[in-house]
Amino acid sequence: MMSVYIEINNAKSDFLTILSAFGERAACRFLEFFTAHIRNANTRRAYARDVRTFLTWCEAHGVTTLEAITSLHVAAYVEALTQAWAAPTAKRHLAAIRHLLDWLVTGQVVPTNPAASVRGPSHVVRRGKTPVLAPEEARAMLDAIDVTTPVGLRDRALIGLMVYSFARIGAALSMKVEDAYTQNRRLWVRLHEKGGKRHEIPCHHNLETYLHAYIDAAGIGRDLKGPLFRTIRRGTGLLSETHMAQADAYTMIRRRAEAAGPVLATTHFALPGSPPI
Numbered sequence: 182m183m184s185v186y187i188e189i190n191n192a193k194s195d196f197l198t199i200l201s202a203f204g205e206r207a208a209c210r211f212l213e214f215f216t217a218h219i220r221n222a223n224t225r226r227a228y229a230r231d232v233r234t235f236l237t238w239c240e241a242h243g244v245t246t247l248e249a250i251t252s253l254h255v256a257a258y259v260e261a262l263t264q265a266w267a268a269p270t271a272k273r274h275l276a277a278i279r280h281l282l283d284w285l286v287t288g289q290v291v292p293t294n295p296a297a298s299v300r301g302p303s304h305v306v307r308r309g310k311t312p313v314l315a316p317e318e319a320r321a322m323l324d325a326i327d328v329t330t331p332v333g334l335r336d337r338a339l340i341g342l343m344v345y346s347f348a349r350i351g352a353a354l355s356m357k358v359e360d361a362y363t364q365n366r367r368l369w370v371r372l373h374e375k376g377g378k379r380h381e382i383p384c385h386h387n388l389e390t391y392l393h394a395y396i397d398a399a400g401i402g403r404d405l406k407g408p409l410f411r412t413i414r415r416g417t418g419l420l421s422e423t424h425m426a427q428a429d430a431y432t433m434i435r436r437r438a439e440a441a442g443p444v445l446a447t448t449h450f451a452l453p454g455s456p457p458i
Contacts, residue, residue, distance in 0.1 A: 206290065207247070207285070207290045210284070210285060210288040210290050211281075211285070213284075213288075214280075214281055214284045214285075215228070215229055218280075218284055221375070223351050223427070227273065227277070228277040228280070228281070231273060231274040231277040231278070232277050232278060232281055234274070235258055235274065235277075235278050238258055238261075239254060239258075242254070242257075247285065247290070247291050248291060248292075250282075250295050251295050252295040252296070252297075252298050252299055254295070255275070255278060255295055255296045255299045256299045258274075258278075259271050259274065259275050259299060259301060259302070262274055263302045268301075268302040268303070271301055271302050272301040272302065275296065275299060275301045276301075278296045279294065279296040279297065279299075282294040282295065282296050282297075283297075318441075319344045321441045321442065322340065322437055322438060322441040323337055323340060323341060323344070324441075325437065325440045325441040326340075326437060326440075328394070330418060331395075331398055331399055331413070331418060331419065331420055332413055332418065334391075334394055334395040334398050334399070335395055335399070335410060335411070335413075335420070335425075336433055336437060337391050337394075337395070338388075338391040338392050338394070338395035338410070339353060339354075339410050339425075339430065339433075340434065340437065341387065341388045341391040341392075342370065342388060342391075342392070344388075345384070345385040345387065345388040346370060346372070346382050346384075346388070348370075348372050349372075349374070350427060350430055350431070351427060352372040352373055352374055352380075353372070353410065354408075354410055354424060354425055354426075354427060354430060355373055355424070356370070356371070356372070356373070356408070356409040356410065357405065357406055357407060357408060357409055358396065358401050358402065358404050358405050358406070358407050358408075358409050359371075359405035359406065360372070360373075360409060361392050361396065361409060364383075367383055367384070367389070368383075368384040368388075368389040368392060368393065369381055369382060369383050369384060370382055370384060370388075370392075396409075399411075399420050401420065404422075407422060408422070408423065408424040408425070410424070410425045410430075411423060411424065411425060412424075412425050412426070412429065
């Protein structure tokens with residue numbers, strides 16, 4: 182709970198300013214939403230970002246208390262998002278606002294949920310947007326990595342895992358060392374997907390080589406409960422004991438793609454930023 186509070190309070194705009202008029206009870210209920218109610222870490226981070234942006238927008242438009250927020254404010258905010266960003270972004274922001282206000286209503290912090298009647302933009306997915314590399318592009322990207330360092334071995338193993346297993350980056354980064362294991366003389370990986378689902382996949386021989394090389398060079402083979410993909414300690418080039426964050430992984434992949442070729446990076450790895458609202 183404290184880590185979530187620190188993450189919220191360290192935002193550029195004070196995340197709890199708009200709650201101050203409601204006292205400690207409202208602030209506690211607010212934090213409970215992000216700790217007790219939202220269990221998925223990725224959802225928690227996304228909702229915290231979205232709600233912070235909305236409250237900052239409210240402050241900029243003279244709305245200084247939760248009670249003063251109306252459905253018109255929520256609708257105007259969603260409309261502004263829709264004009265600047267894709268429909269899924271606006272729909273996610275609306276979902277975060279609606280769920281938070283529902284939680285505050287049940288806690289008797291606010292009487293009604295002004296977001297309940299606001300409809301988000303329509304969005305129908307006909308084709309996925311997840312970038313898929315051609316075999317020659319994947320090979321160029323992997324071959325461009327300098328694997329004489331722990332960082333290079335880690336990056337090759339992570340990119341290789343996503344290329345050969347089609348793993349989500351969140352599932353890959355949440356892996357522990359024990360999730361890469363030997364079965365019938367072959368290396369397997371265990372991916373923890375959304376909804377508590379587990380996928381166990383035999384490794385392609387290239388991926389097996391990448392993972393073994395990384396784990397052996399990093400010396401983490403016996404730390405079974407430790408994170409598989411770790412951050413690098415500043416100035417040392419050595420691995421830490423901390424999970425690699427998604428933002429750092431995205432930056433790394435973009436950097437590796439640029440090293441393999443500017444066209445590859447521009448075509449496949451243009452990373453989204455935060456809404457400018």
